[in-house]
Amino acid sequence: MRRLSTTDGLTGLLNRRAAIAAMQTLPAPSSPTLRHVVFLVDVDHFKRSNDRHGHGAGDAVLVEIAQRFTAVCRPGDLVARWGGEEFLVVCRALDRSQAAAVAERLRVAIAERPLHAGGVAMALTVSIGFALPAAAHVGGRMARRHRRGRPGALHRQTRWTRCLDRRLVRGRDGSATGVARPAGRRGRRPDRGLRQPRADRLERHADIGHVDR
Numbered sequence: 355m356r357r358l359s360t361t362d363g364l365t366g367l368l369n370r371r372a373a374i375a376a377m378q379t380l381p382a383p384s385s386p387t388l389r390h391v392v393f394l395v396d397v398d399h400f401k402r403s404n405d406r407h408g409h410g411a412g413d414a415v416l417v418e419i420a421q422r423f424t425a426v427c428r429p430g431d432l433v434a435r436w437g438g439e440e441f442l443v444v445c446r447a448l449d450r451s452q453a454a455a456v457a458e459r460l461r462v463a464i465a466e467r468p469l470h471a472g473g474v475a476m477a478l479t480v481s482i483g484f485a486l487p488a489a490a491h492v493g494g495r496m497a498r499r500h501r502r503g504r505p506g507a508l509h510r511q512t513r514w515t516r517c518l519d520r521r522l523v524r525g526r527d528g529s530a531t532g533v534a535r536p537a538g539r540r541g542r543r544p545d546r547g548l549r550q551p552r553a554d555r556l557e558r559h560a561d562i563g564h565v566d567r
Contacts, residue, residue, distance in 0.1 A: 383447040387449055397478055398480060418471075
């Protein structure tokens with residue numbers, strides 16, 4: 355009975371409630387330069403695929419995505435189904451560059467080869483947002499928003515990307531945040547190379563875990 359209350363019935367991963375509880379019990383990282391990193395991953399255009407191929411195929415795809423994410427994470431990391439086509443990944447004790455590398459591995463795990471369901475191959479991508487909150491804040495603020503029915507800014511971050519172009523900004527309490535940005539939103543100048551996104555646009559999405567709307 356306890357397993358049923360803590361795991362997602364489809365994928366076998368932790369469910370949202372169990373994931374929040376697990377985050378609240380994480381010990382602090384051994385070094386002040388490291389943070390527990392919270393990733394929220396959303397499968398792009400999943401409803402479109404679901405409608406086209408059927409809910410059975412959609413369920414099979416979610417199971418395969420769960421398996422791929424578990425395979426690229428370390429044994430001590432947390433992988434959960436956040437709800438619908440959204441997944442939560444919590445990796446312990448990383449710095450900012452390592453967090454970006456994990457986000458890239460998660461992205462590539464889905465984008466590098468099609469997912470299969472009922473003999474149908476589906477080429478899907480994911481959107482990824484991540485935050486490096488202070489150790490005392492991991493899980494706590496997400497739990498409060500969950501109780502109020504507010505997934506918060508971490509959820510909104512995931513809507514920004516179809517492929518990874520990570521930029522780091524800093525939240526009000528000093529916690530760093532990562533934004534996976536769409537490559538198509540940048541321009542290329544022949545004399546200057548790739549133009550970076552405007553800082554003010556990043557700042558509007560910077561306060562993961564700190565914005566209530």
